[in-house]
Amino acid sequence: VNKSIGGVLDTAWQGGLFAIIILMIYLWNFRTVSIIAISIPMSIIITFTIMYFMGVTLNIISLAGLVLGIGMMVDNSIVVLENIFFYRNNGYGKYSSAIEGTYTVSLAILASTLTTIAVFLPFLFVQGQTGQTFRDLCITVTVSMLASLGVALTIVPMLGARLITGKKSKRLARFESFFDKYFHSKVNLIYNKILTYSVNHKNRVLIPTLVIVFVVIIVGLIFIGKEGFPKADEGQFRASITMPVGTRKEQTQTFVERMGKDIEEVLGEDLSRIQTRVKYGSSANKGEVRVKLIDKSECRKSPTSKYMSAVRKKLSVYPAKINLKLINSTKIIGNSSSDGIDIDIVGEDLERGIDLAEKIIVALEDVEGLKDVRLRRDDSNPELNILINRDLASKMGLKIKTIASSIKTGFGGTTATRMTPDGSVHTDLDVQVQLNQRDRVNIDDIKRMLIPTSHGMVPVSSIADIKKSFGPTAIDRKDNSRVITITASGEGRAMDRIMADVQSAVNSKVFIPSGFNINYSGDYEDMQDAFAQLLQAVILALVLVYAVMATQFESYIAPFVIALAIPFGFAGSIGLLLITGQTLSVYSGIGIIVLIGVVVNNGIVLIDYMNQLMHEKKINGDKAALIAGPRRLRPVLMTSLTTILGLLPMALASGEGNEMYKPLSIALLGGLSVSTMFTLVIVPTVYAAIRNRIPLKDYKAKDSASVETV
Numbered sequence: 001v002n003k004s005i006g007g008v009l010d011t012a013w014q015g016g017l018f019a020i021i022i023l024m025i026y027l028w029n030f031r032t033v034s035i036i037a038i039s040i041p042m043s044i045i046i047t048f049t050i051m052y053f054m055g056v057t058l059n060i061i062s063l064a065g066l067v068l069g070i071g072m073m074v075d076n077s078i079v080v081l082e083n084i085f086f087y088r089n090n091g092y093g094k095y096s097s098a099i100e101g102t103y104t105v106s107l108a109i110l111a112s113t114l115t116t117i118a119v120f121l122p123f124l125f126v127q128g129q130t131g132q133t134f135r136d137l138c139i140t141v142t143v144s145m146l147a148s149l150g151v152a153l154t155i156v157p158m159l160g161a162r163l164i165t166g167k168k169s170k171r172l173a174r175f176e177s178f179f180d181k182y183f184h185s186k187v188n189l190i191y192n193k194i195l196t197y198s199v200n201h202k203n204r205v206l207i208p209t210l211v212i213v214f215v216v217i218i219v220g221l222i223f224i225g226k227e228g229f230p231k232a233d234e235g236q237f238r239a240s241i242t243m244p245v246g247t248r249k250e251q252t253q254t255f256v257e258r259m260g261k262d263i264e265e266v267l268g269e270d271l272s273r274i275q276t277r278v279k280y281g282s283s284a285n286k287g288e289v290r291v292k293l294i295d296k297s298e299c300r301k302s303p304t305s306k307y308m309s310a311v312r313k314k315l316s317v318y319p320a321k322i323n324l325k326l327i328n329s330t331k332i333i334g335n336s337s338s339d340g341i342d343i344d345i346v347g348e349d350l351e352r353g354i355d356l357a358e359k360i361i362v363a364l365e366d367v368e369g370l371k372d373v374r375l376r377r378d379d380s381n382p383e384l385n386i387l388i389n390r391d392l393a394s395k396m397g398l399k400i401k402t403i404a405s406s407i408k409t410g411f412g413g414t415t416a417t418r419m420t421p422d423g424s425v426h427t428d429l430d431v432q433v434q435l436n437q438r439d440r441v442n443i444d445d446i447k448r449m450l451i452p453t454s455h456g457m458v459p460v461s462s463i464a465d466i467k468k469s470f471g472p473t474a475i476d477r478k479d480n481s482r483v484i485t486i487t488a489s490g491e492g493r494a495m496d497r498i499m500a501d502v503q504s505a506v507n508s509k510v511f512i513p514s515g516f517n518i519n520y521s522g523d524y525e526d527m528q529d530a531f532a533q534l535l536q537a538v539i540l541a542l543v544l545v546y547a548v549m550a551t552q553f554e555s556y557i558a559p560f561v562i563a564l565a566i567p568f569g570f571a572g573s574i575g576l577l578l579i580t581g582q583t584l585s586v587y588s589g590i591g592i593i594v595l596i597g598v599v600v601n602n603g604i605v606l607i608d609y610m611n612q613l614m615h616e617k618k619i620n621g622d623k624a625a626l627i628a629g630p631r632r633l634r635p636v637l638m639t640s641l642t643t644i645l646g647l648l649p650m651a652l653a654s655g656e657g658n659e660m661y662k663p664l665s666i667a668l669l670g671g672l673s674v675s676t677m678f679t680l681v682i683v684p685t686v687y688a689a690i691r692n693r694i695p696l697k698d699y700k701a702k703d704s705a706s707v708e709t710v
Helices: 002-027 030-054 060-089 094-125 128-133 135-163 170-200 202-223 249-270 304-317 350-363 390-395 400-412 443-448 495-509 523-553 557-562 565-579 586-598 600-617 621-652 658-693 699-705
Strands: 236-242 271-278 286-293 321-326 341-346 370-375 381-388 414-419 429-433 450-453 456-459 464-471 481-490 517-522
Touching: 002 030, 002 060, 002 170, 002 621, 030 060, 030 135, 060 094, 060 135, 060 621, 094 135, 094 523, 094 586, 094 600, 170 202, 170 621, 170 658, 202 565, 202 658, 236 249, 236 304, 249 271, 249 286, 249 304, 286 304, 304 321, 304 370, 321 370, 321 481, 341 350, 341 495, 341 523, 350 370, 350 481, 350 495, 370 495, 381 400, 381 443, 390 400, 400 414, 400 450, 443 464, 495 517, 495 523, 517 523, 523 557, 523 586, 523 600, 557 600, 557 658, 565 586, 565 600, 565 658, 586 600, 586 658, 600 621, 600 658, 621 658
Parallel strands: none
Antiparallel strands: 236 286, 236 321, 271 286, 341 481, 341 517, 370 481, 381 464, 414 429, 450 456
């Protein structure tokens, strides 16, 4: 756990460093960049303080939220700082540039912050495992965003008025001119050409682009694998060994030690330590081997799952049931006795249920990625089955109940009466009737036991056969119904694909008799529940984000235009998840939902400035788009690149615990990258087209016209 937290902290400072580098490339002013460098720790300190009073601890989830926050918390400060820098370079004084620069973007950054927070708020109300898991992340991001907004509106203008100057640094002049000539000017030129073409040829650009995006989303959702909570690779696994019932402890110990040596041979230098254990008493036929591999940071050659496959193959020659299971100390949910995939056979007839379970196990042998298929039921309880010849017993006038009662009385005992001896302090003593100890030692004693009939006494052996067998140690029930569970682990394939093949195999190869139902549970059930919760969160997030934007712009149209960035974000997320071999899991799903609040921020900044231009200069939508796009290009690129590069260390991380935050960061990275490129073109183009037909309402003119002339 400590190593996982350390990995998150490493990505945090790396992300902050990348943010500073991006600012330097655009501003080339140490004083200006130092303002951001100061605002980051101030926002973090405020965040930690509020987290302390809210009782949120530092863990992998909350730290992942902080890393996300580092990329986003500088966005507000960058927008304010860039605007102050713009006014300062256009002849404004140091105080007026700070005031005007902050005032003109204050509404935009307020709306951007609220849309981001609105995405996380639904998770505080989501029930079940998903809500519990991501509560700390939501609180951390929400607090860090509010802290960054406060810093951007107070500390940044104050420092900007004192530190920002119009003077150029002579030492950095060469670098600035180089980047302006070979990077910034070319980016601006390409963007102006694309935006101009898009504004002048709206239908030719918009329709094909939107069609392609929705096709990418649909195709991606079809081909991408889906699972619930990815298992963290902590380099530990356990081999549970079950020898045939009756195996002595010494024999079990010998086999377990030999298996341990075979495991050492398979793992080689990547083995850190190994521990063997054999149980005793009635479980003397069971043993366990625990294995710890070296850490990923020590250049482990292969993932734990690959080593488990090799060990499983090596141990397959032993006369024992061997089940390998990943040990995960950071596992948040799930049944401890489940290996991941559970098939519940619900029915009251135990014998027919066992027969059905064995047929299902045979049918699942060819399912790719399904390992260690077995019955969870433990048949290690020794018992005797007395099979009575009913016809013969009937001829002798014996009832089954009479025979069972006689055997129970002889060997188990029956309370015949109660008595209180004279002068005794004890009252109501039970009088137990049963055979003498020497007459109830072994199976032969049961066979010799005499049962009274109307024709005299007959031994049990004359009317019944006695067989040794083993029965279940427990009978499982679920929702008041008897259940037999088949459990297995998935490996090398996504959960939804394995389960699709499992269901297909069961439906096509196994006849399900009446009185039985098949339910699929375990991680598959957890995945379905989690996705249902995420769907609720998506709907609520969309409603809240729309409400925030509609309130800001006092319009029902503008939020829909800004929301066009969301499909591009979804397409980018799903595309990058596919390319990197990730699945659509709860963690990547959280990243996609977060995109709803993040990708609209660039659109808010653009449309807010377009509205200002149309109000002040009385121009149409096309002209406003062609002015607002190039003017807001730099702050949009700066905020997007700082967030993207802030996420990059998290997306590329390979340390312990990265299975949790890596899918989330990849989903955000892909979505933000694609949506930024298209938002800069599509959103101004669509908004211009709408405002050409539906001009903004001029409330000042209406107000002036409503004044009564005296």
